[in-house]
Amino acid sequence: MIPRIHVIGLTLRFPSLGVTVRCAVAIAVIMVWSSLSLAQSPEFSQGNDAPDMFNPAGPNAESIQEIFWVVIGICAVILGLVGTTLIWFIAKYRERPGDNSEPPQIYGSRAIELAWTLAPLLTVTLLAVLVIATVIKLRADPPSTAAHRVRVVGHQWWWELNYPDHGFTTANELVIPVSEPDLAKPIYLQLESADVCHSFWVPRLAGKTDCIPGRTNSMWIQAGEPATYFGRCAEYCGTQHAKMLIRVDCVSQADFDKWVENQKADAVSDDSVAAGRDRFMEMACMNCHAIRGTRAAGEFGPDLTHLMSRKTICSGLALNDRENLTRWISKPDDLKKGCRMPDMRLTEPDVKLIVDYLLSLK
Amino acid sequence: MTSSDIPEGSQALDSHTVVGQTLASSAATRPPLVTQLHDWVTTVDHKRVGLLYLMMSLMFMVFGGIEALIIRVQLWTANNTLVEAETFNQLFTMHGTTMIFFVVMPMIAGFANFLVPLMIGARDVAFPRLNALGFWLSLMGGCTLYLSYFTGKGLLGGGSAPDVGWFAYAPLTSPAYSVGSSTDYWIVGTAISGIGTIAFAVNTIATIVTMRAPGMLISKVPLFVWMMLITSFMILLAFPPLTAAQVMLLMDRHMGAHFFDTQAGGSALLWQHLFWFFGHPEVYILALPAFGIISEIVPVFSRKVIFGYASVAMSSAAIGVIGSSVWAHHMFTVGMSDSLDAFFSATSFLIAVPTGIKVLNWTATLYGGQLRLRTPMLFALGFLGMFLMGGLTGIMLAAVPVDWQISDSYFLVGHFHYVLFGGSLFALMGGVYYWFPKATGRMLDDRLGKLNFWLQFIGFNLLFGPMHISGILGMPRRVYTYQPGQGWEIWNQISTVGGFIMGLAFLTLFWNLAKSLRSGKPAGDDPWDAWTLEWMTSSPPAAYNFEEIPTVRSRRPLWDLKHPEDPDWKHE
Numbered sequence A: 001m002i003p004r005i006h007v008i009g010l011t012l013r014f015p016s017l018g019v020t021v022r023c024a025v026a027i028a029v030i031m032v033w034s035s036l037s038l039a040q041s042p043e044f045s046q047g048n049d050a051p052d053m054f055n056p057a058g059p060n061a062e063s064i065q066e067i068f069w070v071v072i073g074i075c076a077v078i079l080g081l082v083g084t085t086l087i088w089f090i091a092k093y094r095e096r097p098g099d100n101s102e103p104p105q106i107y108g109s110r111a112i113e114l115a116w117t118l119a120p121l122l123t124v125t126l127l128a129v130l131v132i133a134t135v136i137k138l139r140a141d142p143p144s145t146a147a148h149r150v151r152v153v154g155h156q157w158w159w160e161l162n163y164p165d166h167g168f169t170t171a172n173e174l175v176i177p178v179s180e181p182d183l184a185k186p187i188y189l190q191l192e193s194a195d196v197c198h199s200f201w202v203p204r205l206a207g208k209t210d211c212i213p214g215r216t217n218s219m220w221i222q223a224g225e226p227a228t229y230f231g232r233c234a235e236y237c238g239t240q241h242a243k244m245l246i247r248v249d250c251v252s253q254a255d256f257d258k259w260v261e262n263q264k265a266d267a268v269s270d271d272s273v274a275a276g277r278d279r280f281m282e283m284a285c286m287n288c289h290a291i292r293g294t295r296a297a298g299e300f301g302p303d304l305t306h307l308m309s310r311k312t313i314c315s316g317l318a319l320n321d322r323e324n325l326t327r328w329i330s331k332p333d334d335l336k337k338g339c340r341m342p343d344m345r346l347t348e349p350d351v352k353l354i355v356d357y358l359l360s361l362k
Numbered sequence B: 001m002t003s004s005d006i007p008e009g010s011q012a013l014d015s016h017t018v019v020g021q022t023l024a025s026s027a028a029t030r031p032p033l034v035t036q037l038h039d040w041v042t043t044v045d046h047k048r049v050g051l052l053y054l055m056m057s058l059m060f061m062v063f064g065g066i067e068a069l070i071i072r073v074q075l076w077t078a079n080n081t082l083v084e085a086e087t088f089n090q091l092f093t094m095h096g097t098t099m100i101f102f103v104v105m106p107m108i109a110g111f112a113n114f115l116v117p118l119m120i121g122a123r124d125v126a127f128p129r130l131n132a133l134g135f136w137l138s139l140m141g142g143c144t145l146y147l148s149y150f151t152g153k154g155l156l157g158g159g160s161a162p163d164v165g166w167f168a169y170a171p172l173t174s175p176a177y178s179v180g181s182s183t184d185y186w187i188v189g190t191a192i193s194g195i196g197t198i199a200f201a202v203n204t205i206a207t208i209v210t211m212r213a214p215g216m217l218i219s220k221v222p223l224f225v226w227m228m229l230i231t232s233f234m235i236l237l238a239f240p241p242l243t244a245a246q247v248m249l250l251m252d253r254h255m256g257a258h259f260f261d262t263q264a265g266g267s268a269l270l271w272q273h274l275f276w277f278f279g280h281p282e283v284y285i286l287a288l289p290a291f292g293i294i295s296e297i298v299p300v301f302s303r304k305v306i307f308g309y310a311s312v313a314m315s316s317a318a319i320g321v322i323g324s325s326v327w328a329h330h331m332f333t334v335g336m337s338d339s340l341d342a343f344f345s346a347t348s349f350l351i352a353v354p355t356g357i358k359v360l361n362w363t364a365t366l367y368g369g370q371l372r373l374r375t376p377m378l379f380a381l382g383f384l385g386m387f388l389m390g391g392l393t394g395i396m397l398a399a400v401p402v403d404w405q406i407s408d409s410y411f412l413v414g415h416f417h418y419v420l421f422g423g424s425l426f427a428l429m430g431g432v433y434y435w436f437p438k439a440t441g442r443m444l445d446d447r448l449g450k451l452n453f454w455l456q457f458i459g460f461n462l463l464f465g466p467m468h469i470s471g472i473l474g475m476p477r478r479v480y481t482y483q484p485g486q487g488w489e490i491w492n493q494i495s496t497v498g499g500f501i502m503g504l505a506f507l508t509l510f511w512n513l514a515k516s517l518r519s520g521k522p523a524g525d526d527p528w529d530a531w532t533l534e535w536m537t538s539s540p541p542a543a544y545n546f547e548e549i550p551t552v553r554s555r556r557p558l559w560d561l562k563h564p565e566d567p568d569w570k571h572e
């Protein structure tokens, strides 16, 4: 008593219950194994917010979504028409058992072929016009004079963010003011790279634009709602490409101004952590990192002047707290294997002193 | 009208020069193993070279498939640590390079080698020795690439397999960012096989142009041959720039040149242009032969002549021309000027027209037919559906602003697998089921074949369908892991399950091949009641293909023979 099912061209005989059960158990075991036994590293989650391009938060991404729907609509109609015809023909013209005669031969039809050449030609011409118009619109300069400028430089595997109008540099967390309904506040991004090709992509705000060494690209973003928007590097850039995240923090104008004031200032000089500061300056740290107001002026790694104003470290990979800083400085490979910050084999007390100092960099 | 009217061509003069006799005859009559091996290695018979290409392709398909499955298991959950970042990057680089250069390319070359002379009624190809050289270069290229697994840290450490992605963007490949020799393996392996591919194309063009049977005008060759002609011209256009770019890269890496070295005034974009000038025609190089196979299978199994032979051929020629001027649609995010974006967007839309025409021609061929849903036909119909999907997502990617969002996301990964796997590979597998009887004299098992098809069809859609969704949810390609909480897990898990179902499908294929080779039903000369010349000779064909070179009057010479009352040439 074996159940059978007829699908197009195939009679499926279900195997006996025993075999089915055994197969199901095997598959289940494989899945449970792969989800459990593969230990998960305790990295920080991006929060419950998918960088969903169909949930746009600014005019740039909105325009793209609109044209996306148009294109999807047209494609769906084509898929519906051709797909239905295909399935209908397959169902209708199956061979009749016992009938070995050859069906009438149809060699073609000028009229039909002309029609199905012209119809798609017309469709894609319309599409092309629509697309090119949108390109020109989105590429045009931001629609407001209140634009802020930010220079975004991709590094293996973090983002340098330079605010030329205010003269400071930060990393990985792009803070922007929120646009009001009657006053747009677009951010004009100038995209560069310090090493290999990267791509700046925050789906809820805009499409991606590449950061290419030896070139300066530009794009603009604008957000209408104070929130954190997640994005990432979208061009494969080497080992830790997967962990080159970016966050765009959109805040009220008042908060933004406060933030800018704080960033503009030199690093706080707190003598209670002088020992840590000395350690930092004696080590190689200062060759790679800048802390304004001190001797440290390295440019290879992120600017640490106001490290503690950032919520995360290592391009959005881990929360910026004592525990993660300690982990990072004692063994960078632990968080981001293959990263460009070397393991300096610091002693535990040294690490503690340095972390104390870093925690003071509000 | 059966094989009785056709001269008994299978009585070969020299038994071990016949392809199938070494494959399928009983052990007693087989020459010693060493002799057989020697025959295969030194062969210049186009049919054997073709089969060598196909065997190479199946071997690398196993490697590429295993790499893909490890990738899928790694992406099962967020923050998974089955493999490390570096290993993962090597896996997707090797997977992509393998599937493009060492699976689909050789499979196409294999079909072309085996079929083109038979279809045009020739005894061999124009340059048999160049042809054999082409195969051995391709194989050596693949072996060079795979040697990299055994160097450096050894197999378990991923060796020093390349990790720069299959399009190896500069300056990630420069000595500063790619230390060691992994990138050199990628360059040398693909360059060697590329030279082999160029040899193959030269030979194919010469064969088609000069060796057609009497009466077979270029307007009467089977559509598969048409497609191979266009493909070969595209290869000649596309591969030399890639080889040149690879030589430039080698000079950068070892002789201090600065073509792509941005620190010294070189250009990263130059590599992208050179690579995609090869890379996009390559997509059509992989797709056109599949169109050719479909244009053979669909008519035979619908029992109808192809609807609009001329428009299928001409639209493919149009694809050859337009397809060579769309390459920068891979580069909409690099910040080209508006006018370049507009140009490449327009050409990319335009190419949808000749592609669409063909899908409609095939669909119209079904109309009024008597569809025999054997395995080759199932794969052909699967191709139609999957390729339609891939074509439509391609239109979405050609819309520049949309591309800014979904380019380099998993949506793109889904799209090109629908084109290259759902398109090319489905058609090629249909071709395996269709021509296996000709090559070996035995039928592939139809029940296993159908199981193979359904597993593959279901697995394929589970694997690549959800990728469109994870892409829209913002998941980029080429990430060895991702953070939880973005709604990506479930789509990745469906993909992984689909991946393993596809693994089963391929096991079924291999099982079917092995089983049918030993004990498949004898095929006879013309098991499908088909119409092109290859079905006129014995299965497997003798070394000289045809005892007597046939004279041709129409596009379906065997139809004319079988239906003298209503021959094709009256309608053409």
Ligand SMILES: [Cu+2]
Pocket (backbone or CB within 6 Å): A154, A155, A157, A197, A198, A199, A233, A234, A235, A236, A237, A241, A244
């Ligand atoms: Cu990057």
